[in-house]
Amino acid sequence: MGRAVVVGAGLGGLASAIALRRAGWEVTVLERRDPPAAAGAGMALWPNALRALDALGVGAAARDAGTVEIGGGIRTASGRWLAHVDAADLRRRQGDAVVVLPRPDLYALLLAAGPPVRAGAGVTRVEPGDAATTAVVHDDAGGRHPAELVVAADGLRSAVREALRPESTVRxxxxxxxxxxxxxxxxxxxxxxxxxxxxxxxxxxxxxxxxxxxxxxxxxxxxxxxxxxxxxxxxxxxxxxxxxxxxxxxxxxxxxxxLTPPRSWHHGRVALLGDAAHAMTPNLGQGAAQAFLDAVALAAEATTDPASLAAYEARRRPAAEAVARRSRTAGAVAAWRSPLAVAVRNGLTAALPAGAASAALDHLLGTPLTEETAA
Incomplete structure (x- = not known):
């Protein structure tokens, strides 16, 4: 393979750097923060995230660093249960339960497993390149980084996306x-x-x-x-x-x-990944999972021919954007205020058959055989 530059050393950027290096790319990671770090409290890794981390070679370490959730669900403020998540049944269907761990610990695992990060290297401009020319990433220290692939993993307010896909805006x-x-x-x-x-x-x-x-x-x-x-x-x-x-x-x-969706996830030799492509609310616990799945798919599909990025987008965009829409809806419903709306919401949630809830969750997570979430 050729040279890849990853812009941003968040969870998605580190995951993509690991995946691309495992696929044979020569990877450079640029991060404006010095030192790179992941602020955060905790995070829940659902089975699809764990499968993606397995593909990156760090799944077992992530499981060891966390606690397996033994049960959960949805309650009212008074404590009345509206719905239960059966951890044993989830494990039977998905091959894993939910693992909860400190976000900084997961970040440290990914940082140790990937190529070195060039900290304090903010990106000022990207020449996207095309089939005939390489891309070039310019950093704020005057550095030039030619590449056959550039991964924009610089988050919700991605400077790379804003330059190349200005129609996509933060909501x-x-x-x-x-x-x-x-x-x-x-x-x-x-x-x-x-x-x-x-x-x-x-x-x-x-x-x-x-x-x-x-x-x-x-x-x-x-x-x-x-x-x-x-x-x-x-x-x-x-x-x-x-x-x-x-x-x-x-x-x-x-x-x-x-994020309002960009027209495309790629431009020239630049591919958007994670929050830079499909930032979502945290209501389904899928932000990091979708970035990890992006990383696995990008490494599988990308070649030195920029036309290959269309296959990456086709593989990941429908599923990731469907999850983002569902997450926004879930957050809006959870935040309803009207007494009537709250009563209807709680009643419908409590009345949902367990089998229907499990089917909906499996649709969201995919399966151990399909890896991708369903659109």
Missing amino acids: DTGQTAFRLVADHALDAGGESWGRGEYVGLGPLPGGRTYAYAVAPSAEVPAGDPLPWLRARFAGWHDPIPAVLDAVVGPVLVHPLAD
Whole structure:
């Protein structure tokens, strides 16, 4: 193979660098941050993410670094169960359960498994190239990086995408997410819905809990969010108040946004990947999983002929964008505020047969035989 330059050393960028090097590419990774690092609290790896990590050679290490969720589902703010996820049945159908681990730990695994990252190398311009000419990536230190393939993995606000596909824009959801780790052992994970806000919990190694909360951005005060979170969710079911009382480390605050789809995922020798191609809200827990699947597919399809990038896009775009649409819808439904809408939402969720819920989840995740999620 030829030379590949990966722009961005987030989870998707590191995954693509690993996959391309395993496929025989000479890979350079450019990252504007110095040192590169992944801020984050925790993350849940669903079976499709674990299968992709297996293809990258780090699946076993990711499983060892995390905690297997023993059960979960959806509850109301009072604690009434609306739906259950049977972890044993999920494992039977998918070959894996859900693994929850600290996001920085997963980042460290990928960083160690890939080629060296050139930190402090922000990209200023990309010449996309074509079938007759190589691409050239220019960094802010004056460096030039010729390549037969450029992977734009520089996130939701990708500078490469904005230059090449300006029609694709960031969409604010009007919601803000709070992510944190607590020194609290958890018996079961899952998500709880209120009116306009929701909370999720997952077990981390060492008797800790990963938690997230989402609330309307217009209601979020300035300053330290923790006292406000404790007051807002004080009347919710156990163990949510106890988890918020046991927070260790910072509370990470992020306005939630996704992306209007670009006309194409590739231009010349440049391929978009992960959030740069299909940034999605976190409601289905699929952002990183879809980036990992992109990385595996790109390494399988890309050659030194830029026309090969059409096969990558055809393989991944329908599924990834379908997941992004479903995730945005799921987030909007979870954040409904009207008492009537909330009652209808909760009633329909509780009435959904277990078999239908399992089928919908399998449709989202794909299967061990198909690897791709269904569109």
